[in-house]
Amino acid sequence: MLLTKNKLAAFAIFLWCTAQFSCTRKWEDHNKINNEDLTQNLYEKIAGDPSLSKFTDYLQKTGYSDTLQSTRSFTVWAPTNDALQNIDAALGNDDKKLKLFVAHHIAHLSYYSDQLTGGSQRLPLIDGKYVIVKTSSFEDAPINTKDQPATNGVLHTISAAAAPVGNCWDYIDSLKTGGNFMATFLKNYVQYKRDTTNAIQIGINPLTGAPIYQKGTDTVIRSVFIDQVYDIGNEAKEYTVFIMNNPTWNKERAKLDTFYRTSSVDSTYNLARIFTAKDMAVEGALSPEQLPDSILSKFGVWVPINKSAIQAKYRTSNGYVYVMNDMNVALRQRFPPxxxxxxxxxxxxxxxxxxxxxxxxxxxxxxxxxxxxxxxxxxxxxxxxxxxxxxxxxxxxxxxxxxxxxxxxxxxxxxxxxxxxxxxxxxxxxxxxxxxxxxxxxxxxxxxxxxxxxxxxxxxxxxxxxxxxxxxxxxxxxxxxxxxxxxxxx
Amino acid sequence: MIMSAIKKTVFLFAALGLVAGIAGCKKIFDVEPEQSLDKDQVYQNVYDADAAVLGLYGKFLQLAKQYVVLNELRADLMDVTMNVDDALKQINEHNVTEDNPYADPRPFYEIILNCNDILQNFDKMRADKKFKEDEYRQRYSDVAALRSWVYLQAGILYGNIPYITVPLETVNDVKNESNFPRLDLKTLIDTLVKSTEAIPFKDIYPASASLVTTVDGYNTAKFFINKKCLLGDLYLWRSAYNGSAADSRKAAEYYKDVMETGGTNADMYRVKYAEVTTNSDLAVGYWNDGRITQYDERRLVDVNYAGWRSMFCRTQDDLFNTEWLWMLYFDKGFQPKNPFIDLFSNRGGSYLLKPSAAAILNWNSQVQSENNFPYDARGKLSYKTLDNQPVITKYLYNYLTEDTYVPVNILEKPGRWFLYRAAQLHLRYSEAANRDGRHKIAYALVHNGIKVNFDNNPSGGTARDVGNTQQTFDGYPYNFDARMGDYPSYRAPWHRNAGVRGRAHLISDPLPASADSTLAIEDRILNESALELAFEGNRWQDLMRLSIRRNDPGLLASRVASKFDKAGNTGMAATIKDKLKNMNNWFLPFKWK
The missing domain is CATH 2.60.120.260 (Galactose-binding domain-like)
Structure with missing residues (x-):
């Protein structure tokens, strides 16, 4: 009898406790989102900020508004309305350019400012370019407000816009358009190269078992310079390229003519040109301040750099291009034993x-x-x-x-x-x-x-x-x- | 109600107790098991005894890892890699804590107690007439000698250790220190000399013995300890402590007996020269006609079936038997697992240990005979650079493919435990002979052989009467006859001896005229041991014995410190040197966990 009474009492206490809990919503309170930032995705966050209204317009026009509402992670460096005022009005009318411009402010994955290795990192953007991001700057643009979290990434705002620029190879193209001989040569001196990446297979050689490709699809035309020196169009790496102006180029080439004697003047010139050009690029982005007195080329040649001879310099998306009006490489450097x-x-x-x-x-x-x-x-x-x-x-x-x-x-x-x-x-x-x-x-x-x-x-x-x-x-x-x-x- | 329940329970227990009491008298639960033997049922005949001996050696294999790690990593030829754990790092840096698994003395005592148990049972069998006298003497001596060897090793590693010769139930009984006073190494060696000298049978098992057979595809002849090698080692150690020339001579006698095992067979344990045309040898050589091809580095004999490297991986053929005195195998067919793959290999193993920079430098400081190549080819045959990492391949030739060095079968880890071989025998003999005043013999065996060193006209060729030269003209154990001549014809037992360096295709510099021969030759022996026997588990013992002999702990200390020095760690080198100058710091902590 006593036992039964005790059991009843225990059951009563249990019921009372359960009732206490069921009246409140302790659990729901416990995991409720208290931070407003985490209820909005990146796009909503940008759209909700009146100082970013222009960039919001751009996002809508280019369709990136949908991208920024997806569940993948992004980092956006959004230019403020003030910053966008200085941007060319034509941008707004050219869809292609606008798309590139917007893409140049977005990266895959979340990058918080305190996660940058060494406080400065070269990050890939979704337009294929890379930019140098520091704790307080995005390329040259100062960061306004930083590290605002959203459900699918992080938002920074910047007080100047960063327009995408071409890479070293693109700059050489523009120099070619400007009539630079060396740039013209680098662009025009090409060779056919076997490359089956995009080849169309039309059969199999019954004797060897090797694939047979449709004529013309298994070769590509490649610049000799890109092929044998450096692929200076590669956005992921950085290069410094020296382009001579026309008199300098002719003078340097003439120095080498005698070392590449052939049966025709043209082939001699081409050989002398490519051997002149091959030492004119190094890996790494060397700013004018960082330029040493001489650089060591891929082929072991020391090239003296006359800093007062820099005629023009371009900061490209993957390094620097310098136009030089003097480039005197010693013959004993060019031709080691x-x-x-x-x-x-x-x-x-x-x-x-x-x-x-x-x-x-x-x-x-x-x-x-x-x-x-x-x-x-x-x-x-x-x-x-x-x-x-x-x-x-x-x-x-x-x-x-x-x-x-x-x-x-x-x-x-x-x-x-x-x-x-x-x-x-x-x-x-x-x-x-x-x-x-x-x-x-x-x-x-x-x-x-x-x-x-x-x-x-x-x-x-x-x-x-x-x-x-x-x-x-x-x-x-x-x-x-x-x-x-x-x-x-x- | 409660009361009645208690009463019921009491009654039930009383009833149960009564039943149990009655049943207990009838032993109804005490049934003999059908599948396993009780300890009274083993040791019935010689085959049981054989099983006990083979079982003992199977268990003995468990010591291989500790033996190699402790004797090599603590010395100067082996170093740790980046992958190493704290336990091995401690061993390398002589900073061993009591819980270090490599410093656990229990495996040594498991073998020792196993021996004690077997020996007691052998005595019992003999008393019960279950053994022939010969069979008893052979097996008893084998087990007793193995016990001495394990004691010697434990003594060298731990210094003060309990000496136990009675069987105990479990290894943990050793803990009771009051029963077993500890012996220091010097006393232990003296005790071991006496007890091992007293064993009734010192030869190897005769070929007719039932233990010399084939087990899991391996001939067992070289499985068992060579008692005379052990006795030689024991006397050599004792002579190091007491400086006695008589003990040195005693060691030399035992070693000489082993060298003469083959009678007049000029190949057996006599460190033979290279067969330059057939390459059927255990020497460093060059393919085909080595007299000509030795000038091409690419033609170094570097395969599993010929040349110096092959002794570590060849099958148990005639050549194998001319070098090996004691070797045990690891195989997929039986336990324990080969520990060396994991220690050394960077392909299929953990790559924990590697050759030290000092060892590599030593090989690369030698000069080869004839072609003058500036390195010792034994280095290239002892380790290889695989994936830009120096890998000790001496233990891996049966595991990796012959030329591309990838595992033959990642799941099978065959290997060997190298315990005693002819070159080691010659080096130890030379140490003993040198200390007994036989400098020239010691020099000859370590360098370029007996014949040329005892020839009154070394360049005289064979077209002459060599009847009265090419011999040591000394009494046992220093009598060597290396005559080789055609008019009249002599082919004495030692005529093929090339010396340890000679067999390795190295030049032999004469001793500097001003040097003290004893010490100069001893230094040469120590260095030659490093080149020839690297990673085989001798180095720490050799360094220790020589330091004790010269009463110079600095010798061991500076050699071990040089390992850190050559690897670029000068701070650690100084610390280690200071530490090892104190002999008490040579020993591992002896502690049951």
Missing amino acids: LIIQGESYVGTSNNSSSPIYLRSLINPNDGQLFKDLYVYSPGVAKWNVRYRLYNVPTTKYRVYWATYNNRWNNTLNQRLAMGTADNTTSFPYRSIPYNVYKVDSLGEYPVTSFGNGNLDIFLVNADLAPSSSNQSQTAMFLDYIRLEPVYKQN
Whole structure:
């Protein structure tokens, strides 16, 4: 009986407690949104701000108003009405331009000002451009109010508009329009390149299984400069490009003409132009204040920068373009010595590599480690090892080789044949001393025609009928070959 | 109502108790299990004894990880990578806390107590006439020797340890320190010398023994500890403590006995020269005619079936048997798992440990014979640069493919535990002989071999009478005959000995004229051990023994400090050097968790 009474009492207390809770809405109060910011999406937020009414108009006109109501995250740097007053009135009438303009103020993902790495970050916008955003600025525009949260992102307002600008490659296009020779050359000097990205496949080669593409669809026309130097139209990276004005360009090119002698003037000019231009861009955006006295190009050439010769400068969306009225690159910078390592051979006269021995040794003269080539018992007289140099400028060269014969204390002759293996006129046989690391001057060799730019060099062994007794006399040694260009006086 | 319930319960319990009492008398619950053995049922015959021995070695495999990590990472040849955890970092930096899993002494004592238990049961079997006398002596000695080896290792690592020779029920009984006074390393070694010297059988198992068989595809002949190597090591350690030339000689005698295992077989444990034309050898060599091809770096023999590298991965063939004295296997077919893949491999493993900069520099400071290449090719065969990381591949050749170094099968982790081999034997013998005044023999074995060093005309060739040269002309254990001549014909047992450096294709500099031969040769031995035996678990022991021998803790301290120095951490190098100058800081904390 007692038990039953206790149970009843407990049940009564339980009921009372439940009743207490059910009368209020504690839970709903608990997770109710108290912050007004989080009830509005970005568009509603912008539209609700009277100081952003012009930008709201633009959003509606361009359709981005719908984008900013979607559930993905965005960051908007919205220019105030005051800021937009200074923008060209024509903008309002050109739909395409307006769309780009608006897109230039929106980024995917939410970026709060305190989340920027190092207080300054290069962020991608939805128009494909990148801008530098700092805690207090959006490119050059000062940030007015910052970090206003919305349901689908964050809103900043800026007190100046930021119109999208072209990239380095676009600027070169406009310089071309302005009649700049170098810009014209960079734009016009193109080559066909195989690129199957957009190719249309029309069949399969029954023999090889390789795809067959519709004619013309598997090649693209690419600028040689974009292809071989830097893709300066790439928005994601930054470049600094130096464009010479016309007299400077002609002068610099003329310096190189003699180094690219061919059968026609046109091809010589084109070669001289591309080799002049190839050192004129570096990675990274260098503002006028940051420009050093000289820059190192991708091809290892130091280019002196005469800051007083900057005729015009452009801040592009991915770096800087400078127009220079002086650009004097030393010839010894343009044409450093050509060095080919003994172990970097490309072939042999009978395609056998078994007589070739590659070694690591210590140079007895300076204690430095080096690798070299040693040839033993090829079994053929005048057997040779072939080397190839690429893009060899047409000029006279002083030729050296370095050898280390630490094996055979006897007469040992070898020679270099330039161009073709049976060329005996350039350099005669030369004796390789025993147990000496020796850098030997072989004489001069002129390269008279550029052709395809290749120069073959052959290391030829002694002209002795092979026998078991003269194997040590038909051996060869080579650490490296060095071709030092002789520059014309100028 | 309540009262009646209590009464009922009391009655029920009383009834139950009564029933249980009656049943207990009849043992109705005490049924013999059908699937497993009670401990009284094992040890019935020699096959039970064999099973116990093989089981012991199976358990012994669990020590492999600790053995290698503690003996190498604490020394100068092995270093930690960026991936390492705190436990290994502590080991590397000699800053080990008691809860470090690598410093747990329990695995050592599990083996020791296992041995004690087996030994007691063997005695019982012998008393019950379940064993032939020969069978008993072989197996008893094996287990006793393995126990000594584990004690020696534990002593080297922990310093003061309890010495227990009676079986205990569980390993945790060791905790009761009052029962088992601790011995310091010096006393322990003396005790071990005496107890191991007393074992009744010191040879290896005869080929006819039932334990020499095939288990899981592996021949068991080299599974078991070589007792004479162990005895040599024990005497070598004792001589380091007491400086006794007699102990050194005793060590040399045991080592010499092992070297002579093959009788006149010129290949067995004699560190043979390279076969330059066939490449069927364990030497550093170059493909095909090595006399010519040694001038091409690309033709270094670097495969699993020939040359120096192959000794760490080749099958148990004749050549294998000329080098290996003791090796155990990890295989997918049995437990435990191979710990080395995880430690060393950056492909399929965690890549925790790598060769130290000091070890690499040491290899790259050697010069090869003939071709003068400025590095020791054993370095290139001990570690490889994979994905721009230096990886200790000595343990990985059975796991990775031969030339591209990707796991053959990511789920199978075959491997080996390298415990004793001929080169190690020669280096230890040289240490002993050197301390017994045999400088020239020690030099010869470590450098370019007996023959050339004891030849009255080293460049004389074979077309002469060598009857009275190319020998040491010394008494046992220093008698070596390396004669090789054609008129009359001599092919003495040691004529193929190339010396440890000679086999590795390295030049052998003569000793500087002014140097103290004993110390100069000892330094050479220590350095050669680093080149030849790197990562195999000898380094810490070698450094310690030599420091004790010279009473110079600075030797060990500066070697270990150089690891940090060469890796660019000079601050840590100074700290470590100071710390290790105190011998008490050499030992790990001995603590049951």
